[in-house]
Amino acid sequence: MATIYQVSELAGVSLATVSRVMNKNTRVSDKTKKKVLDAMEQLGYKPNSIAQSLASNCTNSVGILVSELHGPFFAQMMAGIESELRAAGKHVIITTGHSEEDKEQEGIEFLISRRCDAIILHVEAVSDDYLIKLSKGSTPVYLMSRYVEQLKDNCISLDNQLGGYLATKSILNHGHTQIAYIAGPQFKADAFNRLEGHKQALAEAGIKFDPALFYIGDFNETGGSKGLKHFIDEKLSFTALVCANDEMASGAMKYAREHGYNLPNDLSIVGFDNVIFANYLYPTLTTIDNPVGKMGEMAAKLVLKDVYQNKNLVINRFFEPTLMQRDSSAPLIK
Amino acid sequence: MATIYQVSELAGVSLATVSRVMNKNTRVSDKTKKKVLDAMEQLGYKPNSIAQSLASNCTNSVGILVSELHGPFFAQMMAGIESELRAAGKHVIITTGHSEEDKEQEGIEFLISRRCDAIILHVEAVSDDYLIKLSKGSTPVYLMSRYVEQLKDNCISLDNQLGGYLATKSILNHGHTQIAYIAGPQFKADAFNRLEGHKQALAEAGIKFDPALFYIGDFNETGGSKGLKHFIDEKLSFTALVCANDEMASGAMKYAREHGYNLPNDLSIVGFDNVIFANYLYPTLTTIDNPVGKMGEMAAKLVLKDVYQNKNLVINRFFEPTLMQRDSSAPLIK
DNA sequence: ACCTTAAATGTAAGCGCTTTCATATGCAAT
DNA sequence: ATTGCATATGAAAGCGCTTACATTTAAGGT
Missing domain, CATH: 3.40.50.2300 (Response regulator)
Structure with missing residues (x-):
């Protein structure tokens, strides 16, 4: 697998320049940019995301903890989160808490040790105090379908x-x-x-x-x-x-x-x-x-805005449910 | 966050020794091991998994591609995969292909660029040829509910x-x-x-x-x-x-x-x-x-065995479905 | 032509680990 | 004591990037 070094060699520029064209944030002259892009193309270069993470101290990954993968909400919530995050080039690491306090804590620690840039939690067993303490750590914490007053800016909840x-x-x-x-x-x-x-x-x-x-x-x-x-x-x-x-x-x-x-x-x-x-x-x-799917999307947007500096996203932390009238209820027959 | 260097300093040993007690594969005297463990404890040290991945060229992550997160199989399959892998300290990166050829390919490339140690695919749009070519790459590929003769050792399928x-x-x-x-x-x-x-x-x-x-x-x-x-x-x-x-x-x-x-x-x-x-x-x-859940577990076991050298796992690549007799069918009334 | 300044590029030091190779240590046998 | 050997430990290079800082280049003003 080609490395940035080989690209720089082929393009006849320095490592730093190659890195610059990848990260688009500093100016590079059009001429050298083209040389670099061509070299990348030719080598089939794909940046090593692990090395990027280590150097930039950003893993581009978001941890998700849910109670059960086969629970009724999980799939919709995940679909919402994943589609948003994936479009931004981030990825999702998933684990489960099985609604048990120690497993939820263990799952959270696992995600943190993986150096997720943020974690989105759908937990029920863990206490509010634990969550408050947790959110003082270096990994930003977001809560789905759970409202904790002190963490209100990080909660996505339903009325x-x-x-x-x-x-x-x-x-x-x-x-x-x-x-x-x-x-x-x-x-x-x-x-x-x-x-x-x-x-x-x-x-x-x-x-x-x-x-x-x-x-x-x-x-x-x-x-x-x-x-x-x-x-x-x-x-x-x-x-x-x-x-x-x-x-x-x-x-x-x-x-x-x-x-x-x-x-x-x-x-x-x-x-x-x-x-x-x-x-x-x-x-x-x-x-x-x-609307768990929508709430998942919003949680992802919130992370994108807070953690990945994606400024112009409109956030709505409070969702309103709606009635689905179907056939199991009907007007009273006198 | 404490680094291995701080641990080594506090314990009065070298980096290498600390690394050795973490990785348990080389012998370290009980005395120094204790010193190191105490130092870790005292500092609340957690290894940086990103740095480990870069140095060891192993990310401990397995990529999963499914058609739809809210599809009926996904949750059960995932539950099977996740529980197995998580117990082994690996984690799962998930993405979706929406049963469209280009999206499936894009998802696969995404997982590979994330340097997953293996990928488990539940795909339908992509061709057999593509899969065969893919499996010649450096990332091991496993197939769920799809049988490709040339890749038969890497397929988990249902009869x-x-x-x-x-x-x-x-x-x-x-x-x-x-x-x-x-x-x-x-x-x-x-x-x-x-x-x-x-x-x-x-x-x-x-x-x-x-x-x-x-x-x-x-x-x-x-x-x-x-x-x-x-x-x-x-x-x-x-x-x-x-x-x-x-x-x-x-x-x-x-x-x-x-x-x-x-x-x-x-x-x-x-x-x-x-x-x-x-x-x-x-x-x-x-x-x-x-039995998609069981098949998911088995896919995880297969990865554990092939990729992570977890020798003594018994693998079964072929699953047999069973009848669930319920109330929608009944003896013919003459 | 000469100096100033901004833009483009290069140099090199990390990020926090693993791992090879070299060295030090301890112990049994002489 | 001396040698030999196995075992424990250390030194240092390297994984593939990012980024602060240094240097070069080009362009504009006199």
Whole structure:
């Protein structure tokens, strides 16, 4: 593989000049530039990015830590990040944290030891304090779908409360008034805020929040089926069910169908996230679109702007979810 | 950030010795080893992996090229590759080819210019010749789900014919004899081999392949719905439908349901791949499991063995798919 | 023609490691 | 003690670039 030295020799110039034509930031006369370019062409020269990194103290790589590679968000988020970064000639190093505190920390240390220019984290197990301390280090840290006040400039987050509001609001608009709610684990900020949105919509409609029609699930399918089972076993009266994510909505739909419900006429169901399979469910799931792909793109843009001095990028750190009306929810039949 | 030089100073030894205790391959006396380790500890020393790469001509990184990050296989494949490689201290650099020839080539060049120690490709647009030429270069090339005779030692592939056979066989076992088939684009080896398996199963059962009950789809949902529409419009008689992938099976299921079919009683449907949403469909989709996760792991192991001299790994280049019997196919009701 | 100044190019010192080769050390055998 | 040998350690070159600084070149003003 040709080196910069061979190029300089063939072109009859110094190493520095070759480096200059590669880095385009200092002026080189057109004549010598051409000589150098020709020599590169002739030798099939490709700069050694490792040597560049060492000399310039910039690896052109961004580390990404996600919970699970096969989780529903990861792929879309990654697609967003990768396309932005790749277009800028940067690359992405990926690792996983499996939602466990020590594995997340280990993954972060791994990325830092690889000398990533920045890291984008989608973590849940690690504490806010840890993140704050981490961000004092030399590697810039960005957070996806997690808001930490002290790090607010580095957070890309979703307005979960608005999402929760929209979900319940869509059901209210359909004339429902007896609405059950299956929440996610309340120590997770997302779950908490979605519930807040639900309560807000109810309050606005003059309906008081009924603790009996409230169940805390685990964000998995079983959480949804257990939740619905609970409401049914308690012989409660309700015509709609709002779930804090799509997995639980799917679990609830399965349970409902197995117990003779005709969806959506007997029960309207709404999810949250608009994961890939929402559109494959039967009936197709009405849900709140969580624009993770767009948020990934934005995280990448933020890195490009902050770390790689790509000045004129417009940054939006706060995303608004939208309603995806499909077939699992419908107007109340009196 | 501490350098090896500072460690050597604090420990009162030479650079070389510090390097030796890091690389564990040459003997260092226990006494000096301890001094060095203590010094590292005290300084919080982390080796600079970039400098290591430059000096050792080994980047400890493996490039991965996939068609789409949000495609159904990618996540599982990646999860397999990443977990294996990460455990060995290597990392993964990811990029996409979007199934377009020039983008795939560009992605490959990008990975090579990053000096990956090996690249794992999941490509479809690029030609066999290109791959053969590529593998003559200095970066070892591995192929996922693609078999090229000349590169057979570097291919991890699935027995698609067996899969096609199993799919149709399961339907035959249910007593069906009028079986429609929606194939994938026949220039794709996977699609071709799956069809071969289908024919083999028919032949074995003494049923002759009927070109009227055969349709070539596009591997997307629309291919499935169009295929089924075609069969119905032609007023053909069939009680089962085998599709060459799950997307088409899903499309066919939607079309069937919209046209009053009661699944699986009016029509048994089988897919192929067992993508993540197969289990979320209604009824849940009977399909052929494509063990992409395992194949990803194996690709990583192969790299570990070939490139990183990890001798005692057992390699299996050929994977066998298995039947996932679910609710979308059932015994024929006479 | 001569001096000044800006632009173009060259020189050489790193970046933080690995690794070859040379040297020092310790120990057993004489 | 002396030799020999294996083992432990050090010195220094080099991996392929970037970049501060020094030097050369060209152009403009008098």
